[in-house]
Amino acid sequence: MGNRSSHSTQHKQEIMVTVNDIEMMYDRQLPSWQLVGDNYAALEKMMVREMVVNGCNMVIQYNPCRSTSVTANINKSHERPCFLCDHNLPTEQLRISLWDKYQVLVNPYPLFKHHYTIASTIHTPQRIAGRVNDMLQMSKCFAPYTLFYNGPYSGASAPMHMHFQASEEGYMPIEKQWKTNPRREVMRCNNTHLSYIEGLLRPIFVIEGADIEEIERLFNTLYKVLFQLPHNKDCEEPMMNLMLRWEENHYIMLIFPRSKHRPDCYYANDATRLLISPGSVEMGGIFVTIDNHDFATLTPENVIQIYREVTPSQEDIYHIINTLSAL
Ligand SMILES: [Zn+2]
Numbered sequence: 001m002g003n004r005s006s007h008s009t010q011h012k013q014e015i016m017v018t019v020n021d022i023e024m025m026y027d028r029q030l031p032s033w034q035l036v037g038d039n040y041a042a043l044e045k046m047m048v049r050e051m052v053v054n055g056c057n058m059v060i061q062y063n064p065c066r067s068t069s070v071t072a073n074i075n076k077s078h079e080r081p082c083f084l085c086d087h088n089l090p091t092e093q094l095r096i097s098l099w100d101k102y103q104v105l106v107n108p109y110p111l112f113k114h115h116y117t118i119a120s121t122i123h124t125p126q127r128i129a130g131r132v133n134d135m136l137q138m139s140k141c142f143a144p145y146t147l148f149y150n151g152p153y154s155g156a157s158a159p160m161h162m163h164f165q166a167s168e169e170g171y172m173p174i175e176k177q178w179k180t181n182p183r184r185e186v187m188r189c190n191n192t193h194l195s196y197i198e199g200l201l202r203p204i205f206v207i208e209g210a211d212i213e214e215i216e217r218l219f220n221t222l223y224k225v226l227f228q229l230p231h232n233k234d235c236e237e238p239m240m241n242l243m244l245r246w247e248e249n250h251y252i253m254l255i256f257p258r259s260k261h262r263p264d265c266y267y268a269n270d271a272t273r274l275l276i277s278p279g280s281v282e283m284g285g286i287f288v289t290i291d292n293h294d295f296a297t298l299t300p301e302n303v304i305q306i307y308r309e310v311t312p313s314q315e316d317i318y319h320i321i322n323t324l325s326a327l
Helices: 002-014 019-032 034-044 064-070 074-079 132-141 174-180 212-226 292-297 300-310 314-326
Strands: 047-053 056-062 096-098 102-106 116-120 146-150 163-167 183-189 192-197 204-209 240-247 250-257 286-289
Touching: 019 034, 019 096, 019 102, 047 300, 056 292, 132 146, 132 163, 132 212, 132 240, 132 250, 174 204, 174 240, 183 204, 183 212, 183 314, 192 212, 192 314, 204 212, 212 250, 212 314
Parallel strands: 056 286
Antiparallel strands: 047 056, 096 102, 102 116, 116 163, 146 163, 146 240, 183 192, 192 204, 204 250, 240 250
16 A cells, blocks of 8 residues: 555656747747747737726737637537547647646647647636646646636636646736735634735735635635525636735735626627626736727726626625625
8 A cells, every 4th residue: 555655656757848848839830830920920029008997907918819718609619529538639749748637738829929728638617616636736846837718608718628827927917916005804814814905996815825725715605605696606606717826935815706607798790899808817907809999999998897887886795795704
């Protein structure tokens, strides 16, 4: 028994994947697959503009290569072949196996340089329950990259197939900005803290600590309490986006509670239409537009309105904070 367990530990170390491994795959992938080479080259010429909304830094990006993802009909996603299943991946797609449980892939339709997708090796729905530990370990393994997760009704374009994504450090303005705002501690577990961050246009909870089990415990408590919100009652998991980083020897997990998959302006039939489908990246302060007109006309008021619509009300957030504080 003892032998078997030490063999298993050794095996885990052998299949450890490093940042160097995934960056080497990236360097091989771009020249070996023209679509990917072209899409990453287009990022160099991508139009972006910066906007400050009530003191929050935002970036508006014009990125037409994301149109399939932005306009994905998640209700019909089961009717088309799953693009994250191994047998459906193009032959050009390079893969790195992670713990025999996930595959690291270069995202062919990037939002930024070094955009990775970490997909489950089996076809199973997008759910965070039981995967927080994996996500924490990945964030440390891939530091300084930022890991993020889009809930099945909170921006994921492949809700039928479990996946995380990784972005370059500092790509999303929120990575730095949350640190300068006042935060209120809601719960703690030894040296691990769950706090609420005020004044950033959208509600944000943060869990900080170095102990994986304590982070999981606080996350699971928040997860259960979020189910109390009316819009989550019929969902398989509370609507949310997650961002996770390993920095300065501890984990930082930002939790963005959601109340809606897409804002009303997405469905408008008139000039007010804006094809914005918010996921972690938008919650992180990057608004991705796929239409030149949307890119040029998006206003600070639109940003405020979109955040307000797709996140729980202040009243709902106070309910969550009060419930957690009373535990
Ligand atoms: Zn699949």
